[in-house]
Amino acid sequence: MSEDSQQTTHFGYQEVPEAEKAGMVHGVFSRVASRYDVMNDLMSGGMHRLWKDAMMDWLAPRADQRLLDVAGGTGDVAFRFLKRAAGATAVVCDLTEPMLIEGRKRAEAEQQAERLDWVVGDAMALPFPDASFDVYTISFGIRNVTRIGDALAEAFRVLKPGGRLMVLEFSQIPNAMMQKAYDVYSFNVIPLMGQVVSGDRESYQYLVESIRKFPNQESFAQMIRAAGFGQVKYRNLTMGVAALHSGWKL
Numbered sequence: 087m088s089e090d091s092q093q094t095t096h097f098g099y100q101e102v103p104e105a106e107k108a109g110m111v112h113g114v115f116s117r118v119a120s121r122y123d124v125m126n127d128l129m130s131g132g133m134h135r136l137w138k139d140a141m142m143d144w145l146a147p148r149a150d151q152r153l154l155d156v157a158g159g160t161g162d163v164a165f166r167f168l169k170r171a172a173g174a175t176a177v178v179c180d181l182t183e184p185m186l187i188e189g190r191k192r193a194e195a196e197q198q199a200e201r202l203d204w205v206v207g208d209a210m211a212l213p214f215p216d217a218s219f220d221v222y223t224i225s226f227g228i229r230n231v232t233r234i235g236d237a238l239a240e241a242f243r244v245l246k247p248g249g250r251l252m253v254l255e256f257s258q259i260p261n262a263m264m265q266k267a268y269d270v271y272s273f274n275v276i277p278l279m280g281q282v283v284s285g286d287r288e289s290y291q292y293l294v295e296s297i298r299k300f301p302n303q304e305s306f307a308q309m310i311r312a313a314g315f316g317q318v319k320y321r322n323l324t325m326g327v328a329a330l331h332s333g334w335k336l
């Protein structure tokens with residue numbers, strides 16, 4: 087066995103061979119795809135909509151821009167971007183085809199299909215040329231990626247000079263008491279909801295564990311700087327339950 091194949095990483099709280107993680111993540115999102123949108127509303131009490139709107143407020147989409155939304159799933163971020171910028175276009179790229187299939191159905195229902203492309207691909211090896219997008223977004227996706235640094239390097243590569251990165255991800259609540267209360271909710275309620283609504287407790291257990299494994303706001307900002315981005319800033323949402331990170335390819 088090569089040295090590489092023996093490397094391990096986390097999949098929620100489990101330690102797994104690095105080479106197996108993407109397949110396991112693909113399994114989770116293939117299982118949840120048909121219920122993903124409804125579960126998102128239930129688990130967050132609709133908060134994810136406000137967080138995605140806050141992402142758009144900070145991003146301020148422009149009509150001439152081409153967006154790449156990585157780990158874009160069913161297209162929430164891309165739809166919002168296109169609604170705010172009449173002439174813009176977007177590509178949604180995701181590892182899990184069943185998530186994109188759900189998104190494509192929505193695009194047709196919302197008559198947005200012409201401005202959107204749906205591409206199966208891995209954030210760590212994007213199937214796009216260098217300097218081909220004005221904006222790169224990734225929302226609730228990067229914590230699932232095996233090597234976050236590789237995904238950030240790919241974001242930097244595909245952005246045009248002057249392009250912008252924006253990441254929306256669950257984060258850490260700076261207040262310890264509040265964090266504890268939130269942990270009690272997420273570890274007890276979310277897997278149970280998954281079981282009741284989708285008959286799938288395990289996938290939702292992974293989702294809450296993966297949130298806890300993700301670096302805090304400052305550490306993640308450092309990773310973005312290390313990938314080459316400048317003007318790196320973050321904003322907490324709902325006291326740090328989630329955070330937005332912004333960076334520029336200067």
Ligand SMILES: C[S@@+](CC[C@H](N)C(=O)[O-])C[C@H]1O[C@@H](n2cnc3c(N)ncnc32)[C@H](O)[C@@H]1O
Pocket residue numbers: 108111112115126156157158159160161162163179180181182185207208209210224225226227230231232
């Ligand atoms: C929690 S969903 C987020 C979907 C959407 N961005 C949203 O905010 O609602 C996470 C998505 O990340 C995708 N994903 C996980 N690892 C990925 C990777 N390495 N490359 C691309 N997509 C990935 C999953 O397939 C899934 O669709």
